[in-house]
Amino acid sequence: MKRLFFIVFILLVLSCFNSSNACSIFVTEFTVYIKSTIVGEDVTLRCQSKDDDFGYHVLNSSKVDYDWSFCQNFWGSTLYFCHFWRPNYEQVFDVFNNTIVKHCIQGTFDDNICSYEVRDDGFYLFKQDNYVWVKWFDWKQASSTELPKEYTLSP
Ligand SMILES: *[C@@H]1O[C@H](CO)[C@@H](O)[C@H](O)[C@H]1NC(C)=O
Ligand SMILES: *[C@@H]1O[C@H](CO)[C@@H](O)[C@H](O)[C@H]1NC(C)=O
Numbered sequence: 001m002k003r004l005f006f007i008v009f010i011l012l013v014l015s016c017f018n019s020s021n022a023c024s025i026f027v028t029e030f031t032v033y034i035k036s037t038i039v040g041e042d043v044t045l046r047c048q049s050k051d052d053d054f055g056y057h058v059l060n061s062s063k064v065d066y067d068w069s070f071c072q073n074f075w076g077s078t079l080y081f082c083h084f085w086r087p088n089y090e091q092v093f094d095v096f097n098n099t100i101v102k103h104c105i106q107g108t109f110d111d112n113i114c115s116y117e118v119r120d121d122g123f124y125l126f127k128q129d130n131y132v133w134v135k136w137f138d139w140k141q142a143s144s145t146e147l148p149k150e151y152t153l154s155p
Contacts, residue, residue, distance in 0.1 A: 023071035028112060030072055030104055032080060032095050035065040036118040043118050047082040047095065055154030059118065072101070084118065089139035091123065103127040 023029045036043045036059035043059040045066065057066050072078045076098055083092040094100065096114055104114040106128050115126040117133065125136040 022069070026074050027071040029069060030078075030096065030101075031067055031069040031113045032116070033065065033067040033113055034059070034082070034095070034116045034118065036060070037064075038086065038118060038120055041086055044085045045082050047080055049078070049080045052080075056152065057154060076101070084123070084139075085142075086139070088142060090142045091137055091140050093123070093137050100125070103129055105129065 032047070034045065038059075039061070041060070044056055045059065046056050047054045047066075047068070054068065057063075059066060070078065070080075078096060079094060079098075080096040081092060081094045084090060095116060096104070100114060103125060104112045106112055113128070115128075116136070117124040117126075122135050122139055123137040124133045126133050
């Protein structure tokens with residue numbers, strides 16, 4: 001029994017120093033990847049969680065995508081949401097939560113990716129579990145493009 005504990009301990013220590021996966025053995029690494037396919041129009045987005053605010057970023061032909069990676073917390077309560085703006089439209093929704101997680105898992109520990117496409121007619125999620133793109137949200141008509149007053153782009 002002591003030996004078993006020792007082996008488990010060594011595995012835990014090793015997992016903390018495993019350079020290919022930034023997360024420890026108890027948590028899984030995820031990437032949220034968002035790509036705009038809209039031509040000739042800027043899409044501005046701001047993604048946040050309870051603890052993080054990644055600021056405002058623009059997707060256009062100069063930079064079509066945006067992504068970040070994180071370790072899902074042990075309790076599985078990790079949640080990220082993004083707000084999107086384009087001329088006359090906006091939308092806000094969770095891009096990562098407990099319900100979405102199953103669509104991001106590819107079967108290996110390092111390559112879990114929640115992949116979104118921002119299209120002219122709405123937001124699509126690639127369901128890794130079914131290997132299909134599904135429409136996740138429509139754009140919501142906005143009377144004005146309500147970018148907040150403090151709006152400045154993040155580096
Ligand atoms: C894309 O957006 C950035 C940030 O607003 C801007 O600097 C850049 O000129 C834009 N590119 C195009 C092709 O509009
Ligand atoms: C997760 O986010 C989706 C929208 O992307 C929403 O439909 C769903 O209700 C959310 N699940 C939870 C548990 O909040």
